[in-house]
Amino acid sequence: MRRGLTASLISVLCCASLHAESLVIPVAGQGWQVTFDGPVPAMENLMPNEHGLEYRCSDGRFSLVVVVEPPAASGGDSVACRDDVWAQARQNAQIQQASVQQWSAPGCECVEYLTADAGKDDKSVQANLICCLAYRGKWIHLQASVTAAKDEDRSMLKHLAQSLSCGPFTEWKGGRRQFIFGDLGRLQIEIPSGWWVGNMSTAKGLGLPEQWTVSLFSASDPNKSWMMTFFHSTARYTTMEDIRRTAENAQQKAVIRSVEGAMNLQEIKLAKGVGCQASYTDAFMVGKPVEVGLPRVSASAFVAPLPDILGTISIMADDVKDPYFQAAIKALDTLEWEPAKAE
Template sequence: MRQFISALLVSMIGSALLHAETLVIPVVGQGWRIKFEGPVLAVESQHFDADGLIYRGNAGRFNVSAYVENQPKGGGESKACRDYFWQKAAQNPMVQKDSVKQWSAPLCECVEYVTVDESLGEKQTLANINCCFEMLGKWVDVHASVIAPTDEDTRMLKKLGESLIYCTFARPKSEPQEFEMGAMGRLRFVVPAAWQLGNHCVTTGIGTAEQHTLALFSPTDPNKTWKMTFFNSSMHYKTQKDIEMTAQTVQQAAAARSVEGAAKMEAIKLKQGVGCQAVFTDAALAEKPVEPGNAKVICTGLVAPQPDVLGTVTVFADDGKDADFLAAIQALGSIEWMAEKKSE
């Protein structure tokens, strides 16, 4: 259900490299996160299991991935981790051997190199960096690359390695947060104490509206995730009936695959604007044991804090009565929209 709803509510459209910001990869269930400087992402995905995670993000020509896994027998610190991952990566025949540079950043061991792919009849060059480190019994490889790199792109990759840190999650505190949403204005809402902010992704494309996606996550449970995507809508939502009609259409497939069988729509009472949400239990997972990466329950919703601004909402958990899940749904009512951009 997670993959279907995500594909349904958020269209994946192209993006150019944007200005740098601090990117976050949460290692949920392990109590820590990875942070580094990189371009504003357009899309990202994560897969969790009992041993660690696989993360992927994209921003036009820039791609980043992270692999967190248990140490092999014998273990070792960051240099051993680098040697382990690089031994595999170096077997790639596209690696230009004379471009390989190994160096030590403050908190990781790095390998920079160039790959050239001519398999499709055209030469494609990529600048790459692998940043490896050990943390609490886990080995981590953060890999980033840029297609057709410029000198500025190469410097950006080096800065990524130099800026990479890993640290425990910040102490949670329930408070309002504000987010710049491009030309649309600013979003403000209360982030509950049980949730941490992830990345703010921006997706743009030719002839399509700019989309801003906010990701939130639970520090302790990989099956608790929350995403909201906002964009300018050609259809204006001025009444509760308007938005509920659209929500019924969007939620038909989820309802058909759920234990509930139909949407039990509830209004989201915004200070200004309209919204609604419904909760579904995945019939295929309801009676199965809890499994990382396969949440059993989803809240799907739509909010229109302004008539021409539409937001899609998905919140995942394993129990519809979970306190954190309910806190996220309640927090939707705190959404406010400021049409003007914040003055510098």
């Protein structure tokens, strides 16, 4: 039951232009987060570990990796972090040496450079950026790239570097939140205290439905996560039996791997629409020490607030009785949907 905030499994993604939004990477259990302005991701994956984390996201031509880890044996500040990371990255034979520039942004040290686009014509280049900083005993290094780069893409990368920062989590005591999913509609839900809203992502695939995902996280526990994805469904869900069939088909493997050994679907009591959920404990993890990045329990939910709108929801934790885990499940009853208004 490996934890990952994977917003979409779509592999064919479209991206005509890159528009920056504020993005957050929680360093759960450490009391702080990494923030920066970057393109809304089509897919993202947050992988915590006992030393820090690795975060990956992409959107067509744009891709990004952020690593939070202890400093190298020699230690040091942001400059030392940059020198260590660049010593490895500079081995790339595709780097156009004349394009390499080192500069400082507020709070971080940067290297930008161009490489030849693999498989593209000689005039096509990939713009690359490395940003490094030290914060609370950790090194944070971000590596971003844009293929078929234009001047506006390089400007976007520079703005990303200038917006990069680390700091404590914002205060949040819980409450009702609204998420606008483009032409799909609007989601409203009560977010319990102890859960913070992360990033929103959208994936568009050729011949596949547009998917919108919102991720939530715990500030104190890297093994707690909550992800909700919504999209137009070709099937229609008007009864509990409709949604149960979809849940039963999707959860067969989870049942086989679980301590429960059986499907125990519970109704989600939406004000409008149908939904159900079940929780499972990973049998493989029973009796083993808690390991960061490998949560023990999951709740899998399916909701149809409208007959042609399907939501798939996963909530992760280490204990099925965890009060924050249970609060997240209960919050699904408060989910409401508003269709997008026709223009």
